[in-house]
Amino acid sequence: MDEQQWIANLLKENDRDAKLTEKQIKILQAAVETFAEKGYASTSTSEIAKKAGVAEGTIFRHYKTKKDLLLAIVIPTLTKVIVPTVAKEFAKDVFENQYESYEDFLRALIKNRYHFIKKNLPLVRIFWQEFAFHPEIKEEFQKAFTENVYQRFKEMVEQFQEKGEIVELPTASIIRMTITTIGGFFLTRFVIMPEHEWDDEVEIERTIQFLMNGLRKR
The missing domain is CATH 1.10.357.10 (Tetracycline Repressor, domain 2)
Structure with a gap:
């Protein structure tokens, strides 16, 4: 199983109680990859947004802080x-x-x-x-x-x-x-x-x- 499929399966498992939007899924995929590669402290929300193909403001509409994104x-x-x-x-x-x-x-x-x-x-x-x-x-x-x-x-x-x-x-x-x-x-x-x-x-x-x-x- 490649990394993209693994992350998609993970998000499906986490999505049983609340339906995630397509943008949320892209944000979480980008966050998993970037946190794993660079670490939480060294990762900026702008990097996650760029990787996810969304505006940085979109992240903060779904997650108030970067820590909220990590804990999600x-x-x-x-x-x-x-x-x-x-x-x-x-x-x-x-x-x-x-x-x-x-x-x-x-x-x-x-x-x-x-x-x-x-x-x-x-x-x-x-x-x-x-x-x-x-x-x-x-x-x-x-x-x-x-x-x-x-x-x-x-x-x-x-x-x-x-x-x-x-x-x-x-x-x-x-x-x-x-x-x-x-x-x-x-x-x-x-x-x-x-x-x-x-x-x-x-x-x-x-x-x-x-x-x-x-x-x-x-």
Whole structure:
């Protein structure tokens, strides 16, 4: 699916409660692309208007501020797209499977999130860039993680601790180490150094082995 089709599908998902005009759709498409490319702070409404093919005043007729435009994209997507994905697809594809080892679980987890990020990269970049600066985004993300992921993750860690495969550290610490290591790879790969000549399969495997070297019970 190309980026234009992805954005169109996203806007349809966000448009269930209120019908968007053709101009609003063009504005939101332009905003997603420009925020993802340049970041929220570095993007002007004039740039968005030019990309959307509308007058800048048209943006302010629909959205009072640039932040309103950002939240029109991010908050609905968190609540209507990301949360259902975490609750259903992510849980089904990763946490409901049986694994022979924690290493196998890590491999399924990282590959699942890798494909998710590649598919939704423009919006994921916006989340990463703006997460620390907008409490609305942070609160929705924390809620989604706490309600849909944390308990399943905890049970998975405890399962392999009981088998004697991974170290007897607090489960919260193991989850933190796992998430920050995998998240660090994704952040570097897709945001900080996206132009680097990555061998993704090799880097994924190195990330898994790095984690297992620290978590495997001796």
